[in-house]
Amino acid sequence: MADAGITLDGIEVAYFANSFGGLLTGQESIRGQVVLHDAGLRGIPIVNVENACASGATALWAAIRAVRSEEFDVALAVGAEKMFVGDTRRTLAALRTAADVETTAGQGLQFVAIYAMRLQSYLDDGTLSPEHLARVTTKNQRNGALNPDAQFREPMSDEEVLAARAVAGPLTLPMVSGISDGAAAVVVTGQPPSDGVAVRIRASTLQTGGVDGLDEPAVGRAVSLAYEEADIGPEDLSVAEVHDTVGPAEFMRYVELGLCEPAEVGAFFDSGATGPGGRIPVNPSGGLTARGHPVGATGLAQAVELLQQLRGRAGDRQVEDCRIALAQNSGGWLDGDSAVCAVHVFERIAA
Amino acid sequence: MERVRVVDGEARLVGSRCASCGHKTFPRRNRCPACRAPEPVQETMLGPGGTVEHSISLYVSTDESEAPYSVGMIRLDDGPTVLSRIVGGAGAGAQVRVLADPESDAFWFAPAADANATARPHAA
Numbered sequence: 001m002a003d004a005g006i007t008l009d010g011i012e013v014a015y016f017a018n019s020f021g022g023l024l025t026g027q028e029s030i031r032g033q034v035v036l037h038d039a040g041l042r043g044i045p046i047v048n049v050e051n052a053c054a055s056g057a058t059a060l061w062a063a064i065r066a067v068r069s070e071e072f073d074v075a076l077a078v079g080a081e082k083m084f085v086g087d088t089r090r091t092l093a094a095l096r097t098a099a100d101v102e103t104t105a106g107q108g109l110q111f112v113a114i115y116a117m118r119l120q121s122y123l124d125d126g127t128l129s130p131e132h133l134a135r136v137t138t139k140n141q142r143n144g145a146l147n148p149d150a151q152f153r154e155p156m157s158d159e160e161v162l163a164a165r166a167v168a169g170p171l172t173l174p175m176v177s178g179i180s181d182g183a184a185a186v187v188v189t190g191q192p193p194s195d196g197v198a199v200r201i202r203a204s205t206l207q208t209g210g211v212d213g214l215d216e217p218a219v220g221r222a223v224s225l226a227y228e229e230a231d232i233g234p235e236d237l238s239v240a241e242v243h244d245t246v247g248p249a250e251f252m253r254y255v256e257l258g259l260c261e262p263a264e265v266g267a268f269f270d271s272g273a274t275g276p277g278g279r280i281p282v283n284p285s286g287g288l289t290a291r292g293h294p295v296g297a298t299g300l301a302q303a304v305e306l307l308q309q310l311r312g313r314a315g316d317r318q319v320e321d322c323r324i325a326l327a328q329n330s331g332g333w334l335d336g337d338s339a340v341c342a343v344h345v346f347e348r349i350a351a
Numbered sequence: 352m353e354r355v356r357v358v359d360g361e362a363r364l365v366g367s368r369c370a371s372c373g374h375k376t377f378p379r380r381n382r383c384p385a386c387r388a389p390e391p392v393q394e395t396m397l398g399p400g401g402t403v404e405h406s407i408s409l410y411v412s413t414d415e416s417e418a419p420y421s422v423g424m425i426r427l428d429d430g431p432t433v434l435s436r437i438v439g440g441a442g443a444g445a446q447v448r449v450l451a452d453p454e455s456d457a458f459w460f461a462p463a464a465d466a467n468a469t470a471r472p473h474a475a
Contacts, residue, residue: 089412089413089414090414092411092413092414093413093414093415096413102352102354102378103354103377103378103434104434105415105456106415106416106436106455106457106458106459107416107422107434107435107436108409108413108415108416108420108422108436109409109411109413109416109422110422110434112409112411113407113409113422113434114424114434116407116409117405117406117407117422117423117424118405120405120407121405124443165410166410167409167410167411168407168408168409168410168411169407169408169409211384212374212376212384212385212431213432214384214385336424336432336434
């Protein structure tokens with residue numbers, strides 16, 4: 001509220017994102033009402049949003065539409081997740097439910113397995129080396145160390161990452177997003193502040209995963225539609241926050257965002273393009289592995305990072321000359337595709 | 352949902368086949384996702400054979416899977432791709448066949464050449 005320069009009374013509608021509160025705390029049905037009542041919101045419409053790891057960006061997507069429709073002037077998108085419940089197996093079991101459980105029951109940690117298989121094929125064809133998997137992880141750890149809101153703030157060496165406990169195939173524990181408690185919120189309004197720097201929403205897209213491999217994957221579709229809506233291309237981006245459930249998934253995002261060709265992801269990363277001071281810094285917040293992955297809050301945490309970057313308030317991790325920013329938030333697993341993907345493009349505008 | 356059935360002593364996956372376009376799915380669906388024909392699809396038995404496209408070892412136990420274990424993407428000889436546990440060591444390119452326990456509706460794959468392989472993956 002302080003950052004938006006408004007009070008709680010200025011909020012006209014709220015979208016509350018959470019994914020696992022029911023399974024992990026037992027709170028079902030009215031999670032947003034319970035949480036926001038406690039925060040002091042009274043009486044206004046509150047809509048509960050659940051869309052796996054993309055719940056946060058989905059709440060933002062809905063809040064943007066509330067304002068775009070002109071029915072509301074000020075909408076709140078807020079996401080929160082409580083994943084530490086004293087039993088890691090219970091949390092992992094909850095994460096496993098973000099799939100068609102009838103199809104996937106009994107087949108293990110399929111999310112991590114799928115990312116590991118895709119990255120293994122990059123290793124097999126020589127596109128990436130094991131060191132790449134470590135170096136993208138430590139790049140994001142160093143970013144996270146500069147982010148006061150990050151969960152993990154102590155960078156490791158590449159050697160330490162490679163030598164850490166194996167999780168799946170070539171992936172070690174530091175390469176995989178951990179268990180997080182966290183929250184993030186964004187206020188959307190049609191009335192930009194009269195002073196200072198405002199941020200305009202240039203694109204807001206939400207797509208659902210393809211069935212049986214018949215359609216283009218959801219992430220690619222959501223990205224293409226966002227570029228179209230914003231009337232920009234990947235070359236126009238100043239910075240991006242991408243959904244790296246496992247840190248090295250960032251390499252797949254480079255391709256999906258059109259930043260480089262599939263065969264060039266290793267060389268593209270090696271050029272430093274996505275690191276601090278590079279052509280397009282990616283995950284300056286630290287990404288999911290360092291900033292943390294409180295599932296329902298993640299998409300909004302990405303947006304918060306980009307809003308800070310665009311307004312020049314990102315402190316030691318500030319991206320220079322930051323004008324256009326993209327957030328990609330995906331979640332769930334359905335028939336060989338991400339079940340959900342939301343993409344937002346933000347632009348800095350002078351007041 | 353019934354995912355597996357034993358037919359003539361052999362495990363099969365319960366899928367569907369579109370009468371209009373022939374598209375096959377696993378699991379069984381009510382409508383064809385490919386051509387969306389109005390007629391209901393037909394139940395069909397898939398497998399037992401398939402080829403491993405990707406496989407990976409997992410080293411973290413969950414509530415239902417005791418580590419280490421293997422998971423793979425298997426392209427069934429009938430067409431559809433299935434994500435499944437794999438026992439007995441079968442990397443990319445390996446021929447595998449489905450095994451099942453209809454009572455618990457569980458299925459997994461094992462090397463096709465290992466005619467005696469029946470051990471189900473170790474559950475937690």
